[in-house]
Amino acid sequence: MPAAGLRILGLMSGTSADGIDAALLDFALDGPGTLLGHWHFPYPASLQSEIFRVQERLDLGQVARLDRILGKLHGQAAASVMEEAGKASCVAMHGQTVFHRPGGPEGSTLQIGCAADVALATSCTIIHDFRRADVAAGGQGAPLVPPYHQACFAHDQPVWILNLGGVANITWVPPKGSDSPLQAFDTGPGNVLLDAAVSLLSGGKLRMDPDGSWASRGRTNRQVLASWLQMDFFRAPPPKSTGREQFQGAMVQDLWQSWKGSPDDFLATLTVLTAESVAHGARTWTPGASRMLVFGGGAKNLSLLRAIQEALPGILVEVGEHSQAIPSQALEAMAFSWLGGQCLLGKALGLASVTGQKQPVVLGHILPGPDWADLNARIREMLAGMAEP
Ligand SMILES: Nc1ncnc2c1ncn2[C@@H]1O[C@H](COP(=O)(O)OP(=O)(O)OP(=O)(O)O)[C@@H](O)[C@H]1O
Ligand SMILES: [Mg+2]
Structure with missing residues (x-):
């Protein structure tokens, strides 16, 4: 039986805080998948400045406020991609790093952008918070790509x-x-x-x-x-x-x-x-x-x-x-689509030679959407297709 495809929408907002890069990936079990489209949603200069200010003087109230602002912006970005390119099977979002100090028993990293806002805007399962499992496993939490x-x-x-x-x-x-x-x-x-x-x-x-x-x-x-x-x-x-x-x-x-x-x-x-x-x-x-x-x-x-x-x-x-044939600013977002796929498969990634983690871990947290059962069925179908001789 042919395996049903998974179209995973990756959303990346990096340290430059210049905006959200979005990449829609036709996910494959045994390769990098195929890029179906990519988009960029720039942040206004005022938001970029606010992100930088929060990073310089961490204020919990401001972090929580930005979490919602960024969650809504990610939700809008994802919804507008889906309006143009059709519904994705799920969304894999990196979020915005506001703190990154890995290493040692209290090493930590924090990416914000409320996943629940993205779920509401898209009715999709969301995979997010990719870095903390690696940090928990003794890694730097970066780079993950x-x-x-x-x-x-x-x-x-x-x-x-x-x-x-x-x-x-x-x-x-x-x-x-x-x-x-x-x-x-x-x-x-x-x-x-x-x-x-x-x-x-x-x-x-x-x-x-x-x-x-x-x-x-x-x-x-x-x-x-x-x-x-x-x-x-x-x-x-x-x-x-x-x-x-x-x-x-x-x-x-x-x-x-x-x-x-x-x-x-x-x-x-x-x-x-x-x-x-x-x-x-x-x-x-x-x-x-x-x-x-x-x-x-x-x-x-x-x-x-x-x-x-x-x-x-x-x-x-x-x-x-x-x-x-991979646009310069699409590759990171594609990587997070792919990492989202690995998470759905429950696949632990061994990154000892990259992040210094002590053991392989599954990266990402899953916020199941209304499509969760269907998504699981599709993953099982893909895996079964893979196992067929
Ligand atoms: N035409 C251009 N000329 C010079 N620099 C550019 C141009 N276009 C983009 N850039 C640089 O690229 C930056 C954004 O790059 P990118 O989105 O890859 O970084 P990022 O968001 O920090 O991602 P990450 O840290 O996750 O890799 C801008 O801040 C700018 O410095
Ligand atoms: Mg960027």
């Missing part, structure tokens, strides 16, 4: 997958059939320092360096760069993950205050800092590859891409969407 990178990009040669979100994370995907474990970690800032610097230098008029054009007018101060590269996070070995607790606007303000050159040179030097920290992480803590595929919003920053290529001579640094 590497097993999806492996499902998408494992071939006969190893390859690096670089995601340039607010934070940058790199995955070293071993060749298919190899015994080498998947390796991945956050390398440090992706766009976070660049966005903060642009906002500071433009007096709040700009939220990003469009295509890296501003940085392209500046020159790198190599001496200052060398001192910035001494930051503890860059020198620490994996497993490691980071967020706005470590790299944010206040850090950029401090660096700017002690800066003696022009704004253009400041932005150019921060861009090269971001690139060098990626290259340092890739060279130091992974077995190496001859090719790097770049995804995430930062893949649109040409100055950053150029700097990464210069920091990795002899490596082919490519924008992933040019060769892989």
Whole structure:
């Protein structure tokens, strides 16, 4: 009997807090699935500022308020996708990280965006809160997308997958059939320092360096760069993950205050800092590859891409969407669709070489919707189809 398909809608709102990326995935049991469509729902600048303020000065009342605001926005985004593309089988939402300090017995991470609001807006089962099970199992809770990178990009040669979100994370995907474990970690800032610097230098008029054009007018101060590269996070070995607790606007303000050159040179030097920290992480803590595929919003920053290529001579640094038919800003949302599928299957993911978890765990919490029984029947059907000779 042919297995009924599962269309899982992934919703991702990353550290940049620029908006919600949505990806509708035709889920497959034995592969990465097929992207049916992707959408972006930008946050207004005022909401982005509110998210950043809450992260800087955690206030429980504000966190609870934002939880509802973000829940409703995720619900609206999901409903509008379904109006256009038809009903999804379920929704897998990452939520918005407002706190991330993993490691140690009290390590913790918090993603908000009320799942009940999304359930009400869509009448779907919601899978959410993906990171806390990994933290409970002794992991960093991040990055979680590497097993999806492996499902998408494992071939006969190893390859690096670089995601340039607010934070940058790199995955070293071993060749298919190899015994080498998947390796991945956050390398440090992706766009976070660049966005903060642009906002500071433009007096709040700009939220990003469009295509890296501003940085392209500046020159790198190599001496200052060398001192910035001494930051503890860059020198620490994996497993490691980071967020706005470590790299944010206040850090950029401090660096700017002690800066003696022009704004253009400041932005150019921060861009090269971001690139060098990626290259340092890739060279130091992974077995190496001859090719790097770049995804995430930062893949649109040409100055950053150029700097990464210069920091990795002899490596082919490519924008992933040019060769892989996966749009730069869809990959993370696709990964959460896929992780949602793994959760529904009850599949524990082994991420010891990625997050440092002590044992494999199922990632995600399920809020069953009115379609729960039907969803379960479909999963059983898919599994039975898989088991047939
Ligand atoms: N045209 C562009 N030019 C320069 N930078 C861009 C452009 N488009 C997007 N960006 C950068 O990409 C960022 C958003 O990227 P993305 O959505 O991948 O990050 P994110 O939401 O932090 O996700 P995550 O941290 O989960 O990977 C923006 O904040 C901006 O810095
Ligand atoms: Mg984003």
